Amino acid sequence: MKYYDKLIFELSRPGRKGYELPENNYGNDAFSALPADLLRKDNAELPEVSELDVVRHYTNLSNKNFGVDTGFYPLGSCTMKYNPKINEELSGLSEFTAIHPLQDEKSIQGALELYYNLQKALANIAGLYEFTLNPYAGAHGELTGLMVMRAYHLANGDSKRTKVIVPNSAHGTNPASAMVAGLEVVEVKSKPNGSIDVEDLKPLLDDTIAGIMMTNPNTLGMFETEIMEIAKLVHEAGGLLYYDGANLNPLLGKVRPGDMGFDIMHINLHKTFSTPHGGGGPGSGPVGVVEKLAKFLPNPKVKKNEDGTFSIISDDESLGSISSFLGNFGVMMRAYAYILTLGKENIRNVGPLATLNANYIKESLKDDYLLPIDGVCKHEFVFDGLKDKSTHVTTLNVAKRLLDYGFHAPTIYFPLLFHESMMIEPTETESRETLDEFIEVMHKIAKEAKENPEVVIEAPVTTLVRKLDETGAAKNPILTYRQYKKETEQA
Amino acid sequence: MPHTEEDIQAMLERIGVNSIDELYSDVPQEVIFKEEYDIPSSMSEIELRKHFEDLGKKNRKLTVFAGGGVYDHYSPSTVAHLLQRSEFYTAYTPYQPEISQGTLQYIFEYQSIISELTGMEATNASMYDGATSTAEAVFMMVASAKKKNRVLLSDTLPERVINVVRTYSKYHGVEITVIAEKNGVTDFEAIKNELEKGDVAGVVVATPNKYGIIEDYSGYADEIHSKKGLFCIYADPSALAVLKTPAEWGADIACGDGQSLGMPLNFGGPYLGFISCVKGMLRKMPGRVVGVTKDADGKRAFVLTLQAREQHIRREKATSNICSNQSLMALYATIYVALMGKQGMKEINVRACDGAHYLYDALIATGKFQPAFPGEPFLKEFVVKTDMNIEELNKRLLENGIMGGLDLGDGRLQFAVTEKRTKEEIDNLISLIIA
Secondary structure (H helix, E strand, C coil), rough: CCHHHCHHHHHHCCCCCCCCCCCCCCCCCCCCCCCCCHEECCCCCCCCCCHHHHHHHHHHCCEECCCCCCCCCCECCCCCCCCCCCHHHHCCHHHHHHHCCCCCCCEEHHHHHHHHHHHHHHHHHHHCCEEEECCCHHHHHHHHHHHHHHHHHHHHHCCCCEEEEEEECCHHHHHHHHHCHHHCCEEECCCCCCCCCHHHHHHHCCCEEEEEEEECCCCCCCCCCCHHHHHHHHHHCCCEEEHHHHHHHHHHEEECHHHCCCCCEEECCCCCCCCCCCCCCCCCEEEEEEEHHHHHHEEEEEEECCCCCCEEEECCCCCCCCCCCCCHEEEEHHHHHHHHHHHHHHHHHHHHHHHHHHHHHHHHHCCCCCCCCCCCCCCCEEEEEEEHHHCCCCHHHHHHHHHCCCCCEECCCCCCCCCEEEEEECCCCCCCHHHHHHHHHHHHHHHHHHHHHHHCCCCCCCCCCCCCCHHHHHHHCCCHHHHHHHHHHHH | CCCCHHHHHHHHHHCCCCCCHHHHHCCCEEEEECCCCCCCCCCCCCHHHHHHHHHHHCCCCECCCCCCCCCCCCCCCHHHHHCCCHHCCCCCCCCCHHHHHHHHHHHHHHHHHHHHHHCCEECCCECCCCHHHHHHHHHHHHHHCCCCCEEEEEEECCCCHHHHHHHHHHHHHHHHECCCCCCEECCCHHHHHHHHCEEEEEEEEECCCCCCCCCCCCCCHHHHCCCCCCEEEEECCCCCCEEEECCCCCCCEEEHHHHHHHCCHHHHHCEEEEEEEEHHHHHCCCCCCCEEEECCCCCCEECCCCHHCCCCHHHHCCCCCCCCCHHHHHHHHHHHHHHHHHHHHHCCCCCCCCHHHHHHHHHCCCCEECCCCCCCCCCCCEEEEEEECCCHHHHHCCCCHHEEEEEECCEEEEECCCCCCHHHHHHHHHHHHHH
């Protein structure tokens, strides 16, 4: 196939059109009467292209992308499971996409019922009391959950609880969300296996602690076996436990965060509940809480009335609103469809099979790749680069070589606990054949690293572009076509 | 879940355990969930489709004459069609640029388009929605100002935007002062008085404002900058194809909601938030940014850049906790604007403006409505006053499949018209109102 490298702006020809509007028959010329000093002087330099130009251009761009539908995506911490097609179709039903968020409640009962049902289902799956579906993403959920935490302490007159404990192995969003929520971050050390060091935790637990943010399994894919002890200690100190739902998938059908003592959590619907990642979004980050915190959840809320109808309400004790309306409704529809497809029977298998797949890869590769922590993992695990360190082939090299073999790379250089982290998460939707192909390629790369390291270091060689100059891009950021055109014309 | 029983046995053997349960032997027994889940039994596609269709029947698609920040613009079928390319929607964040050039390039095109509309030099890869992008803009202003922690919001910003900014600011520790409006527009004198106090990091106003009025911000930038404050304009990006841009008003930051770029009403989401700024503020801008570069063979390529600002590097020292963008909605906006193009983006505004004035004139002509803000210019949305019972009126319209104007209280009713509303639909609305 011919290499395609045009920008939409470069297809533009003055006067070309890709749309048609009906005749203007209002007969008033009102626009012309607007004061000229309120209008822009020059036209925005937008593309002038035909419909076919647009179709070919974006189809060609799509061919330059790798998605779950293209191939295996073992990206640790991201839960790249298959996105069922029926969910795409149902979420596109015009009875949902064509309703305005400010329509009269009587005319949106179906949408409110869906929101309520999904909220209830998540609460049951998580072992918590109530969810808000308003947060737009995982990080937005974290922020919302931490606001709930603060609102709770403030309502108790406990204004000095301004610190939140975060493990040093945590996802970068955890400390960043705490900062945005106005909380001070206190780090707790991890033991070599990534678990929280309970002895290090104890002295931190005083009356300035608002709570702790954790994920379980932790970022190394290991279950926090001392979770009940941690929960007890934090609760005794008057703090709350926040569960980062990024690693919920292995627990689905097996363990409920609420039963482990967590008070607040967010769920990434785009991870655990199979809604597409969309190239980076839109996601959805519902936040669930125990009963005593429910009143603090953000407005607006969806309530079921005694007559079985649904209403949108605002709660005076709520922390306020964090979104324009009721969140990314289109994403919720897909997650709801996924839950109904699984049903109470099949949901039991999600976590266990994700865990089976991860352990299968781990055990198959641990002779070639350095497994810093042995033992049973959950949905993901971390290698610390190749086992044979004499080759000087890095995790980055291996990742790029995987692209040559048609796989997406794992998450690399996270967690920060190791120098050559390579975090692999296969998810439950991948077949044994796919896992075997991946394992075979990983063995092959390890062999190449030993016998012909240059091949791995030079990778990728089969991709459309290779070895991009990222430093140059950051040094002289060119962020728009206008700027690009100006700079290339000058050069 | 594709495994056969045979697969599972073979895999367990490789791992060296006897059962999947053994993989959970490290989990305390007391937290293993043994009860039945309180969710329905598994549904087949046939049952699932039926369930969604039944729920759908409880919603009503209406002929929309309301806006309030969400506008019923027409989107050519090409947009939705291209969005179904699963190479786009099943991809993750483009962290591996070699196999993500599709996503990276459309984000670059999106940034270029929004920058053209706002007149600003830089735009990020998108935010959650207009309200949260405004909250981030407020934090950006505070982070840029030295030791100033107060931001002024005009009361003519959409109420939902003000509410979200208030929530974010309350927890983050930023002081917000809402400047009461004066006859539907921003009170510049009151802003000047507040600026005199010397503690204002920035000012946020809206174009068009929450009533649909196109406000005149002449003199604002000079006044705010002379007091070492920053100026942010919340804007409707579709309207910016014709309205004076935030850059032309002298703003440092532009933000807003991308819904008006042809996005379906979607019951409130997903849409996107945008944020643009002048070059000097680039490194304070939150979120992802895509830039141009070259690959080893000299080919033009696109990469995520300036990542040193972001949460996964800076952790608690980051300017924001955002670690995603509304990528697919940015693609939506990009394809929509590409199709409408330079002329089309203007034409839909002219059409909406003419249609809105046609409705406005017709309402006034009934004798039942008066202008709420006489003489104030508007584009596609306006407010009228009436003695009619608004609740009853809107109920009657709903029975006829119409979403009437938004009830603002005190006998005020806010209508919006897009290029999608025909003259016949407007005439029908009027006849129902006077019936």
